[in-house]
């Protein structure tokens with residue numbers, strides 16, 4: 001589904017290199033965890049996959065479902081099924097959550113040549129997804145993320161994901177800022193979306209989330225490169241030994 | 252205020268076109284003319300007019316005129332966005348009362364008269380040392396006089412409609428008075444529409460609120476694209492009164508609108524807010540002077556301004572707190588969103604405070620759309636154009652929250668959305 005080859009990325013502003021040759025292949029149905037110390041380039045990788053401006057791909061390629069992902073606009077990528085749950089979801093004052101979700105879903109459907117969802121069908125869909133994720137109606141009435149606590153913002157991201165039903169889910173530190181109960185709810189929501197034709201890339205700093213969302217593959221990102229890959233036991237190893245072997249300080 | 256040595260074509264046309272007339276307004280017109288004859292049109296060397304040099308901007312002669320409308324007035328009348336919410340209408344076409352397009356409320360507590368139909372003198376307001384007021388007084392042809400008797404309410408909205416459409420260059424001048432006696436309340440809409448040929452529209456509204464009175468006023472400025480819109484709001488507020496004023500400016504090539512709000516009685520609240528939606532080379536210079544003469548009053552001003560293409564928005568807001576006006580709470584803010592690199596916004600906030608126990612502040616921001624917000628929407632599949640529209644609409648709509656009437660807020664949102672859809 002996703003094939004990243006020798007990806008080099010630098011910041012447009014100051015030419016600072018952040019990703020230095022990332023290789024990663026993700027097949028449908030798989031869950032990959034990317035772990036790594038702060039500043040190793042995890043969020044940058046997720047932004048480049050989602051299509052954020054400000055980064056320059058200096059080498060390498062990203063193929064998604066057989067297409068050149070890097071050629072597509074962010075909204076095209078979303079319509080093709082790429083979803084990024086942001087590490088820091090931002091507040092959008094004045095844009096109502098329900099309106100936002102409806103425009104997002106119907107824009108994607110239109111782009112895919114599907115018909116728009118009627119308002120009652122849309123309401124039913126959001127309501128059922130919100131119940132599963134314990135997102136209350138009051139949150140849905142507010143502008144997007146405005147006045148949400150850190151945990152509520154993360155849950156709202158997963159709600160968006162559940163409503164939009166993407167093919168490739170990239171979760172950037174969705175676990176940070178969640179207490180154990182919220183973590184469990186979010187993990188259940190994510191697990192409910194696991195399916196043979198959907199893939200997930202779960203970015204996390206801690207092994208804890210992976211107790212709930214069990215990955216097929218674990219990768220360690222350090223200084224902009226994947227330096228080690230393995231099964232779920234690699235996460236436990238990291239939990240025990242920390243990132244000392246991979247961080248700048250150790251080098 | 253130097254006497255202009257050489258008269259411009261526009262000034263000459265005004266001076267030569269003067270006719271005091273023989274009605275009850277003759278003496279007022281003469282006062283206005285005398286003031287105008289001294290000052291002429293305002294120009295950039297006058298501090299408050301540095302961004303809007305009318306002597307230069309009004310290049311041609313626009314002689315004072317009345318009536319003689321051309322074009323499809325019915326179509327313009329049908330386009331008035333608030334017409335279905337209003338319960339009474341008073342329509343003026345090219346500065347002339349149009350009885351056929353007016354339906355007045357039938358209530359003895361609500362007095363509504365067109366100035367031209369009044370048989371005796373009505374109080375149209377003291378002269379002010381202001382060029383727009385002088386011109387307006389000199390050439391006023393008609394307008395609405397509304398008086399709500401003490402304790403009664405006219406909350407069913409009354410709409411004043413001004414439609415200007417002329418092939419010949421001309422100036423149309425109207426003057427309105429809204430007088431709410433003690434404890435009275437009213438909702439008044441002002442809708443300014445116009446045809447596409449150039450004209451000057453000069454419209455002044457005098458508001459007098461008695462003690463405990465409340466006025467909700469909503470003005471839509473949708474004048475023709477080639478026109479000049481000059482207008483004043485002058486509001487004198489009694490004690491424990493409330494003024495909620497909102498102006499949406501979308502029309503005209505050049506707009507200068509001014510608000511003079513004076514607190515004369517304690518425990519009064521005034522909110523004066525608005526939005527600009529400007530494109531092409533539209534120019535809107537809005538100036539407000541809020542004068543706290545007495546203690547314990549609250550003033551709020553919020554303007555959300557969107558400028559596209561080469562449009563230019565200006566917000567000049569002055570809050571004066573007199574020595575006696577302790578416990579004044581005055582806040583003013585203007586926020587601009589620039590949608591093109593050639594759009595421009597200038598803000599000149601001024602606080603003039605002579606009392607020591609007050610809470611006053613102002614804030615002005617200007618910038619383009621937040622890239623991070625835009626990316627968030629696009630990452631969810633919303634195409635760029637739609638994502639921008641949603642953010643711009645959300646930006647402007649913040650000012651609509653100052654309008655209490657939900658149906659009016661919906662109309663304002665629709666107007667903003669159709670403006671955005673046409674981008």
Ligand SMILES: Nc1ncnc2c1ncn2[C@@H]1O[C@H](COP(=O)(O)OP(=O)(O)O)[C@@H](O)[C@H]1O
Pocket residue numbers: 011013016018036037038039040041042043044045054
């Ligand atoms: N827009 C940017 N401008 C400059 N430096 C950046 C930018 N984005 C990320 N970086 C730098 O790139 C490195 C990787 O950041 P990031 O991808 O956020 O790491 P992680 O998510 O793994 O903590 C950090 O050193 C960070 O400071």
Ligand SMILES: [Mg+2]
Pocket residue numbers: 042043044087172173
């Ligand atoms: Mg990060």
